[in-house]
Amino acid sequence: MTLHTPRLNPPIRTLMGPGPSDIHPRVLSAIGRSTVGHLDPYYLELMDHLQSMLRGLFRTENRMTMAISATGSAGMEATVVNLIEPGDPMLVCVNGVFGMRMADVAGRAGAEVTTVERPWGEVFSPEDLKDALAAAKPKVVGIVMAETSTGAWQPLEEISELVHDAGALLLVDAVTSLGGVAVEVDRWNIDAIYSGSQKCLSCPPGLAPVSFNERALEVIRSRRTKVQSWYLDVSMLANYWGSDRVYHHTAPINMSYALYEAVQILHEEGLDAAFARHWQNHLALKAGLAALGIEYTAQEGHQLPMLNAVSVPAGVDDARLRSDLLNRFGIEIGGGLGAFKGKVWRIGLMGYGSRAANVLLFLGALEQLLAEHGHAFEHGAGIAAANASYQASRSKPD
Amino acid sequence: MTLHTPRLNPPIRTLMGPGPSDIHPRVLSAIGRSTVGHLDPYYLELMDHLQSMLRGLFRTENRMTMAISATGSAGMEATVVNLIEPGDPMLVCVNGVFGMRMADVAGRAGAEVTTVERPWGEVFSPEDLKDALAAAKPKVVGIVMAETSTGAWQPLEEISELVHDAGALLLVDAVTSLGGVAVEVDRWNIDAIYSGSQKCLSCPPGLAPVSFNERALEVIRSRRTKVQSWYLDVSMLANYWGSDRVYHHTAPINMSYALYEAVQILHEEGLDAAFARHWQNHLALKAGLAALGIEYTAQEGHQLPMLNAVSVPAGVDDARLRSDLLNRFGIEIGGGLGAFKGKVWRIGLMGYGSRAANVLLFLGALEQLLAEHGHAFEHGAGIAAANASYQASRSKPD
Numbered sequence: 001m002t003l004h005t006p007r008l009n010p011p012i013r014t015l016m017g018p019g020p021s022d023i024h025p026r027v028l029s030a031i032g033r034s035t036v037g038h039l040d041p042y043y044l045e046l047m048d049h050l051q052s053m054l055r056g057l058f059r060t061e062n063r064m065t066m067a068i069s070a071t072g073s074a075g076m077e078a079t080v081v082n083l084i085e086p087g088d089p090m091l092v093c094v095n096g097v098f099g100m101r102m103a104d105v106a107g108r109a110g111a112e113v114t115t116v117e118r119p120w121g122e123v124f125s126p127e128d129l130k131d132a133l134a135a136a137k138p139k140v141v142g143i144v145m146a147e148t149s150t151g152a153w154q155p156l157e158e159i160s161e162l163v164h165d166a167g168a169l170l171l172v173d174a175v176t177s178l179g180g181v182a183v184e185v186d187r188w189n190i191d192a193i194y195s196g197s198q199k200c201l202s203c204p205p206g207l208a209p210v211s212f213n214e215r216a217l218e219v220i221r222s223r224r225t226k227v228q229s230w231y232l233d234v235s236m237l238a239n240y241w242g243s244d245r246v247y248h249h250t251a252p253i254n255m256s257y258a259l260y261e262a263v264q265i266l267h268e269e270g271l272d273a274a275f276a277r278h279w280q281n282h283l284a285l286k287a288g289l290a291a292l293g294i295e296y297t298a299q300e301g302h303q304l305p306m307l308n309a310v311s312v313p314a315g316v317d318d319a320r321l322r323s324d325l326l327n328r329f330g331i332e333i334g335g336g337l338g339a340f341k342g343k344v345w346r347i348g349l350m351g352y353g354s355r356a357a358n359v360l361l362f363l364g365a366l367e368q369l370l371a372e373h374g375h376a377f378e379h380g381a382g383i384a385a386a387n388a389s390y391q392a393s394r395s396k397p398d
Numbered sequence: 399m400t401l402h403t404p405r406l407n408p409p410i411r412t413l414m415g416p417g418p419s420d421i422h423p424r425v426l427s428a429i430g431r432s433t434v435g436h437l438d439p440y441y442l443e444l445m446d447h448l449q450s451m452l453r454g455l456f457r458t459e460n461r462m463t464m465a466i467s468a469t470g471s472a473g474m475e476a477t478v479v480n481l482i483e484p485g486d487p488m489l490v491c492v493n494g495v496f497g498m499r500m501a502d503v504a505g506r507a508g509a510e511v512t513t514v515e516r517p518w519g520e521v522f523s524p525e526d527l528k529d530a531l532a533a534a535k536p537k538v539v540g541i542v543m544a545e546t547s548t549g550a551w552q553p554l555e556e557i558s559e560l561v562h563d564a565g566a567l568l569l570v571d572a573v574t575s576l577g578g579v580a581v582e583v584d585r586w587n588i589d590a591i592y593s594g595s596q597k598c599l600s601c602p603p604g605l606a607p608v609s610f611n612e613r614a615l616e617v618i619r620s621r622r623t624k625v626q627s628w629y630l631d632v633s634m635l636a637n638y639w640g641s642d643r644v645y646h647h648t649a650p651i652n653m654s655y656a657l658y659e660a661v662q663i664l665h666e667e668g669l670d671a672a673f674a675r676h677w678q679n680h681l682a683l684k685a686g687l688a689a690l691g692i693e694y695t696a697q698e699g700h701q702l703p704m705l706n707a708v709s710v711p712a713g714v715d716d717a718r719l720r721s722d723l724l725n726r727f728g729i730e731i732g733g734g735l736g737a738f739k740g741k742v743w744r745i746g747l748m749g750y751g752s753r754a755a756n757v758l759l760f761l762g763a764l765e766q767l768l769a770e771h772g773h774a775f776e777h778g779a780g781i782a783a784a785n786a787s788y789q790a791s792r793s794k795p796d
Contacts, residue, residue: 032430070468073647206650252604
């Protein structure tokens with residue numbers, strides 16, 4: 001069998017979709033460092049440091065904080081299958097694709113799933129959960145903090161209180177939020193949480209940071225049945241990530257290098273500074289888009305800074321515009337998922353990708369393409385509004 | 399929270415353990431190439447080429463040949479959970495750690511597991527399976543082709559015939575074998591198979607090539623229940639790897655670059671040439687070890703070329719010697735697992751790591767350390783025997 005395949009030669013993109021995000025050059029350099037074994041003393045030490053940096057990121061003291069050796073969706077599955085046993089009631093909040101996914105994952109784990117729903121783009125108030133909590137008496141309540149399909153930013157503090165008053169565990173999807181806005185695992189009393197490497201951490205996809213608090217671990221310790229997934233069994237993983245260092249599976253060494261570097265970059269900047277940066281670039285993008293007559297999908301006051309979901313302007317061909325953005329300017333943005341297919345653009349300003357240069361590049365390219373699509377706006381209005389937003393934020397006292 | 403963590407600075411190792419293996423420099427360069435999106439036209443095209451190269455590697459025409467976005471053990475889990483529904487009988491052949499693991503994974507998937515066992519280091523003959531096949535009437539028979547814990551090389555052709563005569567599907571673990579010895583999926587009628595990126599493919603750990611034939615897909619299509627793992631659901635993955643390109647999870651882009659490059663290197667060399675190289679280096683290592691009085695664990699005639707499991711010589715401190723190998727020479731070999739802990743060394747000659755330079759380096763370092771441990775042998779005997787083996791193979795007509 002002769003195989004003729006082209007040499008690897010990926011194009012250079014500006015990644016402004018829902019993830020993967022732009023990767024910091026230091027991270028692309030880290031991922032190619034020389035591979036060591038998964039039981040090498042150097043690697044074991046690296047895991048310790050990585051764990052402490054991940055704890056910092058999640059703002060938690062949770063011992064059981066680590067990276068699952070797969071992408072963010074496996075983080076979702078890992079948290080669900082460890083907490084749920086067949087027949088356990090679970091309540092899942094659904095206001096977009098990722099809440100739907102969590103309900104599917106929970107059902108496959110044998111949970112008796114109840115969902116509460118809100119329209120796409122809206123968030124849940126504690127009031128929305130009250131009846132379902134009383135009726136379902138769930139063991140676990142799952143909720144998405146940053147719904148990547150709609151750009152909605154879910155507040156968690158009051159809901160956490162309500163969930164715990166009802167005797168349930170709170171499971172949070174922080175795939176898109178972690179590193180871009182504050183995720184306060186201890187202060188908000190989150191029992192289990194998962195994220196992904198490829199959003200605001202600006203690391204290639206392939207790892208899923210997770211954290212479990214003592215209450216969640218106690219639930220796992222008192223399971224009557226084995227966790228259905230061997231690969232994601234937290235008790236076994238704990239023996240490798242903990243001081244015992246019992247071999248479980250061969251860790252993805254080079255992905256860990258990348259995550260290590262990515263999280264270190266974030267800590268060097270400081271989390272609060274990174275959050276402020278995400279917010280500032282979001283405001284500038286939003287001002288620019290508003291000047292072009294483009295509106296956000298998520299409800300006002302609950303719009304994520306790192307995932308800007310907006311309505312495709314009337315008369316504009318979604319697929320053609322995104323394809324032109326990619327092919328002529330090298331810019332990737334995301335289309336809509338599910339109910340939002342063809343109607344929504346998802347513009348990511350995540351991690352290293354959240355910078356003024358990307359905001360201006362995108363607005364400039366968008367203006368050119370919108371003009372070609374016959375969309376009416378005042379030329380230069382987007383860039384002008386974004387720059388005005390940057391200037392306003394600079395003239396504010398810190 | 400201030401975090402002081404050292405800059406990433408992995409040591410340079412010669413990886414001669416059970417994997418990860420030495421990574422080819424081209425692969426370390428590939429993994430750091432610029433990240434593109436998982437729906438980027440370039441990436442979709444790359445997936446097509448990767449699939450065709452993986453088919454070549456497995457020697458199969460199977461349409462459903464792809465890489466699972468996690469390490470080899472997740473490949474095991476993916477094949478099992480897609481084929482098994484709760485209550486299905488499965489027969490697992492156990493003669494080492496990885497057969498045990500498969501039985502555990504199958505049990506967690508709800509299979510009624512029957513095991514047949516052979517002593518560690520031995521392989522199964524068709525005769526060993528006959529009674530169990532008749533009694534258990536399994537839907538699936540699982541067997542490990544290259545038992546990484548013992549170094550035993552399991553022949554599959556006759557067993558495959560027997561398994562199919564009994565109406566079962568054959569599921570094969572090719573984690574350590576793929577790329578180092580012939581794995582003939584179509585010719586041997588293997589229904590489902592999985593491997594890992596970090597053995598004879600010389601790619602960092604993190605991806606698991608898998609393949610399912612039409613008979614296996616038919617079983618999956620006629621399932622009464624959902625696959626218990628959302629992340630590993632082959633029907634959903636097929637919609638992304640197939641022509642529909644439906645988003646499932648965010649693919650590990652940079653790991654895919656690495657696997658692409660690694661498999662391309664292997665095809666450039668040619669599979670048969672790679673197998674011959676693995677065999678030649680194995681013979682040289684074996685000759686060298688024999689001259690030092692060191693014996694193989696697996697039964698004669700069934701010793702894997704890429705995973706040389708040998709008995710730790712009497713009087714030698716296993717942990718100290720391996721630690722000295724690592725710290726003084728930068729060489730990693732593996733210790734024993736399970737029943738073989740403290741008693742066995744596992745010396746990998748995998749992929750790019752299977753080369754004369756590694757054989758000689760290892761034997762030279764081992765001689766020095768064995769002398770310090772008071773082990774009796776004729777100085778230089780290991781290197782001399784290995785070199786004689788190389789010379790003998792070179793003087794043979796091709």
